[in-house]
Amino acid sequence: MSHRIYLYNFNDGSRIEPSRQSGLLKNPLDLLSVYGGNEDGNLMMIEWGYELPVFFYPLFTDHPFLGATRYNNPEGGIFAPAKTGVELFKALYNFIELHADKLVEDVPSFLEAKKRLFDYFERYVRYAYFHLDASDVFNMNESSHYEQGQALLSQIKKTNEIIRKAITTNDPSLLNQCPDIQDSIYGYNTFRQYFNEPVYAYGWEVIFPIDEDMPEIEEFPEGLDIRVYQRDNKFGFVHRNGHEITPAIYDLAYGFKRDETNVALVQRDGKWGMIDENGGECIACIYDEAYEFPDGASYAVVCKGQKWGYIDRQGRQPLPLIYDNALDALGNIGTVQEGGRYFLIDILSGEKCSAEYDEINILSYAPPLYEIRQATKKGLLAVTGKETVAPVYSRLEAFTDDAFLLSSKKNKALFLLNTNVLVDGCLQIDVVDYNFGIYRFFKNGAYGLCTREGLLLKEQFDSIVPYAKHETDKGWELLAFKQGEAVSIIADGTIEPLTAAQCIDYLGHDWSYVITEQQKDILEHQCGAELPVEQLFDKGSRLLEQGKVDEAYVLLKQAADQGYADAMSDLGYIHTAFEEFLDDEKGFHWYLKGAELGSAYALNGLGLCYQHGYGTDQDYAKAFAYFKQAAEAGVVYAYVNLGMAYTDGIVVEQDMKKAYQYLKRAENLGRPAYDYLGYVAKETGYYDEALSYLRQGSKEGSAYCTYLLAIMYQDGLGCRADNRKALSTFKKANEMGDINSILEIYNILRSDEELKDEEQAKEWLSKARAQGLEIP
CATH class of the missing domain: 1.25.40.10 (Tetratricopeptide repeat domain)
Structure with a gap:
């Protein structure tokens, strides 16, 4: 059973009667939770692991209360009217935009996410109530679902009070007082750090994908003049001017993309092919399986008769379809499987370009990079076939857009994508600033610093505050502590002792949430009589x-x-x-x-x-x-x-x-x-x-x-x-x-x-x- 939370927008008022009774189940772990989908009167908005992100708490702002969950038997379901919840949610995002310089790392991405979220709420969230079902997560704890629901509801209420106060007083720093920030199990010290966590994509990644059960979207995708339409369970394509590009003759159809691909994947009579913007089948529907051309790629993966290979944009096969499996190509280099082993090939010549591995997956298209697995160990492979990092790590995950995190039982390592630099042997690695690509690491009993460009300073600091000053004439500055003295780390790697005036600045209100008591003592001592x-x-x-x-x-x-x-x-x-x-x-x-x-x-x-x-x-x-x-x-x-x-x-x-x-x-x-x-x-x-x-x-x-x-x-x-x-x-x-x-x-x-x-x-x-x- 996966432990996830579910958020619904629904319309059945009879299902939300509050209850004061507890202990409906003798053992909540006996219950395997069920969940609802998109249907009449119900919209599944979120299916997310372990938590409802803080910035969705405002959806439960209008006298939220506990009741029996909509799809599960135990107590602990949380309910609230939708209208006022959406209003506070939008007010929070407008407030974040107003203070984007303090709260947002990637403003264009945030604005895009905000636009999508607001559009989503306008278009799909049309029922009267919100409902949060955390039964799966509550099953992990021996406390009753009622007690856990009550604790979560209290957390939500406290957070919304703080959000309203921050908006009313126009003080974004108050958001750092949210309970989930103050007592973060993930190590966040500020709302800014939490909100800019890449996994959330400013909230849009959290929203459950819109599927075929949703009402058809009649609007044309932004930046495109052609869209898919459906008639009598068949699919076709229509131009913005009303001209029918193709009639509705396909069993399935994927839309055109906003790049130079200019082809769309279609299926007819169980076979796959592609059409161009004029409606012609530039690649005939003859393949048992086919995948879209990745952005800018010259080759797409196809399968016929259980054998895999590649075709170019004209439908030509540079090599015979002879492999047990094939994955997306990077330039002229493909990843294929033969005899249960994966390796790289040159698609034009068919020559083998790498050693064989149990698994190869693309990690990055630009610059090109693969994840390799040998038994249970993972590493990194260049498109040339050279092992950038040998497969000796038990875990490999995307850390930021610029770096990957590798870990084993004994240590962690950071691989910097732009420079192919590996910082290894670390006990701890944190992102200090996404915008500048700054990372701190802890090894050999001290902290060091690297950026997306490589190692900046070897381990030598007692501590480094994980928050950068942006608006300086030196690019950026970090507050650090070395041998009991407060120092400033400059973007070029220079280390400078702090003046009394700088210490006073760091002791101000804006930094009070990211500086420890011990660090404050050092700063105050360094101020002296000033x-x-x-x-x-x-x-x-x-x-x-x-x-x-x-x-x-x-x-x-x-x-x-x-x-x-x-x-x-x-x-x-x-x-x-x-x-x-x-x-x-x-x-x-x-x-x-x-x-x-x-x-x-x-x-x-x-x-x-x-x-x-x-x-x-x-x-x-x-x-x-x-x-x-x-x-x-x-x-x-x-x-x-x-x-x-x-x-x-x-x-x-x-x-x-x-x-x-x-x-x-x-x-x-x-x-x-x-x-x-x-x-x-x-x-x-x-x-x-x-x-x-x-x-x-x-x-x-x-x-x-x-x-x-x-x-x-x-x-x-x-x-x-x-x-x-x-x-x-x-x-x-x-x-x-x-x-x-x-x-x-x-x-x-x-x-x-x-x-x-x-x-x-x-x-x-x-x-x-x-x-x-x-x-x-």
């Missing part, structure tokens, strides 16, 4: 996140003294949260000053001060007002605080519905409070969601989530009641520090008929008394 206030704050915040509070305080205080409002907010946090700096009055002072200077984070901090009385009189009304202001300014922690306030009913009157709304907003912005989300979902009867949140919280080490999860197992909320499972989960909660679990364990061991154990019950009773718990 480090700007923004970077003082950034470094101080990083140190604070790392728990280095003493070092963080020094830098944050310097930034605050220079009027940086968010640094003041961090100082307020330090003075109210860390024992060695604990000073509520200073905390309130810095929060207040930061808020006055415009820090939204300080507003949230003021709310906490008024809620708990840190450095000021306790005032719930002011606390709530500051939380609201901070939330309106986009502070995710403020949404959590509002959700907690409505849950606890202390700052404001308890309202579980509002609590859930605010907590969900925080989750969608990347700050899930699993304990509160799980509790509120449980209390409001959304048991499936509660189980999901509590399990996640338990995985992340929350004793409270683990305790609540045990309660749900015990009471059978969203699942079958199971005291054995509840008991083990209560014990886990206690190990994590939850003392309330002690009494629950005691009660189960004392009263459950199957699990009763008086000796263990006494031990847990002693633990309860030692903790000062009230024994019922």
Whole structure:
């Protein structure tokens, strides 16, 4: 079974009822997934391996939800209305075009893909709903399809929020915050890298091919005056001026191509031939098999009586048809099979041009290059028949338009197509820039660099940032680190130390997503006394996140003294949260000053001060007002605080519905409070969601989530009641520090008929008394 996702556009509203039930299948792996095709009321848009690419997420933007899949039994299908999804998809592509200089490597190819995609949506996507079926992929995981569908849906929602925000604020850098970029399993650091991945072809390659089941396209192909038409299950050709080139007499017909070929492949009465632009059969329909002339090629492959060979454009056979198989020719050189072995021949003379191999395939037409296979090992062969790379590698794949990647168990190698240079013995090879053809490789414990023209710099760098500066007077520049120093690599291979001004530039917002914390430290150190206030704050915040509070305080205080409002907010946090700096009055002072200077984070901090009385009189009304202001300014922690306030009913009157709304907003912005989300979902009867949140919280080490999860197992909320499972989960909660679990364990061991154990019950009773718990 292949593990793929399927995207449909369909019209049957009765198939998309949301479901809150889970566990429809005892074992999802027992199900072999099925998929739908193009039929009345249904269009298969995408069949793709393992993932729906991020730039198609906008199709599920209008209140997407889970339900039973259209073609499979398990849950986890995702649905959404089509109209608004298409609108956001087009808005994203228009936004990408607007910022093509920052987001697109090959602008002409992107514009062509965008035109095709928009045309596809206009012409074929005409049904009311979109449906994503990832059953095949979900079958690879032991979690239920419902849980996996819920996780994917959450990912889609977060991504679409970021996309909308990027478009609204006209800030393309926000796209780097998409979850699939932040946590990429493929090593992407930016949306630009992801979007320019050649396998996607800017989205067009992902679309499922239009086949004979699709409505006939009446338009003439772009750049051509002749098209195929169909009548009574037969095919013919018609000119743009309405003149019939040939009547509909052929069983099959392939259209003319936009090159100098000027012939089209046709089949009549089971035999193949070719017609010219005047409708004449320039190559008679006499062959059992025939293939089109490759672009610009002089010879095409044909077969008669199970023997293969070549014909030229006049239908002449330079050699007799004597081979067991034949493949496309490169110039006068053909690839043929005889006795189970492949080799190259000169088509004009019939002379053998290479050694024999188990397999030969064309990798590149210009410049010409073949893949060869000997047993399980692969290599490269020139059109001259010379082995460019011996067949010693276990895998060979196209890497970019300019290079092929070869790999074996021990190492990887990069073959540069334009110069026939092989960079081998590498542990890692990455594309740095497709436009300039720049690659970094890692071997012998260091990084080196090559371009499409060959090896540029041998391995010598601690790291190389995989993102190039384009608009420089030196062609391009790369940021690299060598022996603890930040340097610039120039297009000609020159290595220059960075100035303080260059370091400051790399520390700016545009580079924050591609530079590691360690690299930032080096850049900041290299700035010396010239480090700007923004970077003082950034470094101080990083140190604070790392728990280095003493070092963080020094830098944050310097930034605050220079009027940086968010640094003041961090100082307020330090003075109210860390024992060695604990000073509520200073905390309130810095929060207040930061808020006055415009820090939204300080507003949230003021709310906490008024809620708990840190450095000021306790005032719930002011606390709530500051939380609201901070939330309106986009502070995710403020949404959590509002959700907690409505849950606890202390700052404001308890309202579980509002609590859930605010907590969900925080989750969608990347700050899930699993304990509160799980509790509120449980209390409001959304048991499936509660189980999901509590399990996640338990995985992340929350004793409270683990305790609540045990309660749900015990009471059978969203699942079958199971005291054995509840008991083990209560014990886990206690190990994590939850003392309330002690009494629950005691009660189960004392009263459950199957699990009763008086000796263990006494031990847990002693633990309860030692903790000062009230024994019922």
